[in-house]
Amino acid sequence: MSGIDAVKKIVETEAEARRIVEEARQRAQQIIAEASKEAERVREEVLADARRRREEMLTRAREEAEKEAMESEKETEKLIQDYRRAFEERKNDAVRKAVELVLQE
Amino acid sequence: MSESLDKLRNRILSDARLKADETIREANEKAEQSRKDAREKAEREASEILARAEAEAEAARRSIISSRIRANRLRLLEERNKIVQSVLGDVEQRLSTIATTGNFQDIVKRLATEAIDAIGSDHPTVRIGFPKASGDKFNLPAGALPRGATIVYDDKLAEELGGVVASDPEGKIAYRNTFRARLDRLDRELLTLISSTIFGDQQPDQTQKVVATAA
Numbered sequence: 001m002s003g004i005d006a007v008k009k010i011v012e013t014e015a016e017a018r019r020i021v022e023e024a025r026q027r028a029q030q031i032i033a034e035a036s037k038e039a040e041r042v043r044e045e046v047l048a049d050a051r052r053r054r055e056e057m058l059t060r061a062r063e064e065a066e067k068e069a070m071e072s073e074k075e076t077e078k079l080i081q082d083y084r085r086a087f088e089e090r091k092n093d094a095v096r097k098a099v100e101l102v103l104q105e
Numbered sequence: 106m107s108e109s110l111d112k113l114r115n116r117i118l119s120d121a122r123l124k125a126d127e128t129i130r131e132a133n134e135k136a137e138q139s140r141k142d143a144r145e146k147a148e149r150e151a152s153e154i155l156a157r158a159e160a161e162a163e164a165a166r167r168s169i170i171s172s173r174i175r176a177n178r179l180r181l182l183e184e185r186n187k188i189v190q191s192v193l194g195d196v197e198q199r200l201s202t203i204a205t206t207g208n209f210q211d212i213v214k215r216l217a218t219e220a221i222d223a224i225g226s227d228h229p230t231v232r233i234g235f236p237k238a239s240g241d242k243f244n245l246p247a248g249a250l251p252r253g254a255t256i257v258y259d260d261k262l263a264e265e266l267g268g269v270v271a272s273d274p275e276g277k278i279a280y281r282n283t284f285r286a287r288l289d290r291l292d293r294e295l296l297t298l299i300s301s302t303i304f305g306d307q308q309p310d311q312t313q314k315v316v317a318t319a320a
Binding site (some may be wrong): 018020027032040051056058086087 | 114116118120124126128131132135140144147150151152154162165167170173174188194196204215247263300305
């Protein structure tokens with residue numbers, strides 16, 4: 001092999017080496033870009049899950065509050081009935097006592 | 106020479122591959138770190154969202170319960186008030202027909218005596234008036250009122266459910282002892298009496314239990 005051929009071979013080999021390094025660099029960029037996209041996707045997923053759980057918590061809290069409020073309303077309704085019954089039973093007594101109080105002030 | 110040239114070429118390629126592998130490895134590490142950082146950051150944000158959500162949920166729950174409890178309490182108070190007002194209406198009705206009762210003269214005498222005592226005059230003017238009564242009904246017994254008292258029948262007092270107004274001769278001091286005035290003076294006492302008679306121990310506090318759980 002002549003000296004020129006040897007130099008030629010080395011030049012070709014260095015070109016191939018540069019190609020290998022360049023391809024690796026491009027692949028590395030691609031890996032980082034993909035990782036960045038994936039990180040963003042993961043972030044969106046985690047946050048979306050948190051927002052969904054937030055909505056669930058609010059909905060559940062409202063439903064529980066409605067249930068408690070309904071209980072309170074039932075009790076109120078019962079008390080109103082009790083008041084009305086007491087009024088019918090004790091009205092005359094209350095009027096009599098009040099008239100006596102006014103007359104004897 | 107050919108052998109050493111091959112060695113040189115192999116070394117060049119080997120170095121290039123090593124460098125390429127190192128570049129890829131670094132990229133993979135960076136990528137992994139980037140994913141990890143993103144997940145950790147997202148989880149921190151998610152925790153904050155959920156912590157705020159817990160507070161929001163509790164606030165929403167309290168808001169709903171307390172507004173409904175207020176509304177219920179108001180309903181109870183309105184119902185009690187309606188009942189008490191109804192009783193007061195009956196009391197007024199009863200007082201307005203007092204002239205038709207047997208002890209009417211005694212009542213008039215008591216009202217007049219109180220009014221005269223209140224103004225402290227020996228020559229008071231005593232105006233008397235009741236619904237369903239006329240002037241000739243006031244045949245007060247002798248000595249029922251001070252000797253110097255002047256009795257005047259006043260129809261207008263019937264508008265105040267009836268009663269007596271005593272004033273000194275100059276008309277500077279007057280004491281209204283009408284049923285309306287007595288009702289006004291006894292306002293709080295009457296409300297308490299009627300309320301305790303009708304409702305006894307029934308207090309509008311049934312919602313306290315719910316308030317306690319909401320607090």
